[in-house]
Amino acid sequence: MDIGKDLVAASATPLVMAILSEGSSYGYAINKRVGELSGGEIQWMDGMLYPLLHRLERNGYVEATWGKSETGRRRKYYRLTDQGREELAHQQRQWQVVDSALRGIWCTSINLVLQGN
């Protein structure tokens, strides 16, 4: 299944923030976690994650620090800030509304389809 570009773009922010709410992480690991969570269905070009992370940083939702990777190279780690947590909770509520609305309409329309047949 191919998830449309707009939907991926819209869900990327809460997804990344939710992953960071589990603990600080770095780009590659975040991408991997997205893959795991969605069973590989939600995909974007790996590089696109970084402009997104930087935007979150600029808005004060995440904080970045340079640390070391296991091989000793510099690696940038991201951590969710308190402001980020608030924003995540806010976005969560929005998604829940969308989700329940869709569920509602889909239940009725499935019934209609079934009755029609």
Add this chain to the structure above:
Amino acid sequence: MEMTQKLEERINEWRAYLDQHRAIQSVDAEELEDHLRSQVKTLGEVGLDDDEAFFVAVKRLGDLDSLSKEFAREYSERLWKQLVVSPGGDEAASDAKRNAIVAVGLAIAAGISIKVPELFGYNLEEPDDSLNFYIRNFSFFVLPFLAGYFAWKRGLGKVNRMWLAVPFVIAALVMNLLPAGGEGHTVMLAAIHIPIALWLTVGFAYTNGHWRNHDQRMNYVRFSGECFIYYTLIALGGGVLVMSMMFIFNSIGLNAEEFAESWVLPCGVVGAVLISSWLVEAKQSIIENLAPVLTRLFTPLFTVLLLAFLGTIILTGSSINIEREALIGFDLLLVLVLGLLLYSISVRDPHTPPGVFDVLQFLLVVSALVVDMLALWAITDRISEFGFSPNKVAALGENLILLVNLGWSAVLYGRFLMKRSAFTPVERWQTSYIPVYAAWAWFVVLLFPIIFNFQ
């Protein structure tokens, strides 16, 4: 797993290619490289050989052109360098040439336009009073051309072009129909404020109609600051040119002074605005290195100046003498400080944590705030003693506008310094405040004459 020599070379080549993309800065490239290496390593662990792992990893990262576009979108301050998105090669060269021709053409047109009224008997050397045609109309020999240049360059739509023209038409009508009653204070005030109002109108063309977008507004602020620096440089050079001209012609017994005053100077003054606006974008890399250095140089100096001034006031107990010239001087000083503040905010990388320079900047804001309060106090004192006059009310309004801006800037900057918030609110506050200046400038132009009965 150790990376092999060949793979290491490949990654270095890739990195070198990445570094050519100006929208992706070196720290970002480092982050991407870390990603690439992790990916290659994982792929190697599942059995791909180096070549395969490298190619898959590069492919998954995404093609670099769209990636750098994405980076540029996030970092609009880099996008505005227009290096990533502008087409490379011949097309870029011919674009640059066309820009140059149009800009120089408009500069010449502006230079000619300022001489045209002389054909109808108006004279540049008329006394500086409210009846002077040139004082009333000075903006119209420059800013319409500049607005036209950006409307052309950005490919502004037809409807937006009409919107762009409206303020200019209104301004031209008002400036020429205002009766000069009494001492003509309101006309002079309008003449001072109309360039501000119209400069912000040019911003509408510069941002291609997207004036509500905060990043675009910031770009215009940055542009204004850099244009100012280019203009000053050109003016300095122009001064040397004029002096040389007078000197050499003097040596053969010809007096070139009149030619310099009635031709070179006025045409140069208006034409240079277009040339510097064009240069800001055409020779971006020069100015973007120079301007931040100047800001860093002058922020501490202005801070010292304001602190020394405040210190002297406290020590000597003297109060600000609020004559007309002093009023204008104070407003100019505060506007300069605000400009410095705005520009350094616009070039600051919002990601960097607070540093020494931010403390200085904060000091500058706070000392300007105190100076502004002193000036306000002196003005209200003066008003309560002698009553309202257009000049005093204009000064009062401007100082109040600055007070609000500086006060809230100080609060936001303080929060940023204490690491209680990101830098973005500081930026946002400035860009949100820009319409206030426009509103005030138009208010002075359009309503002051009515309120003060054309004094």
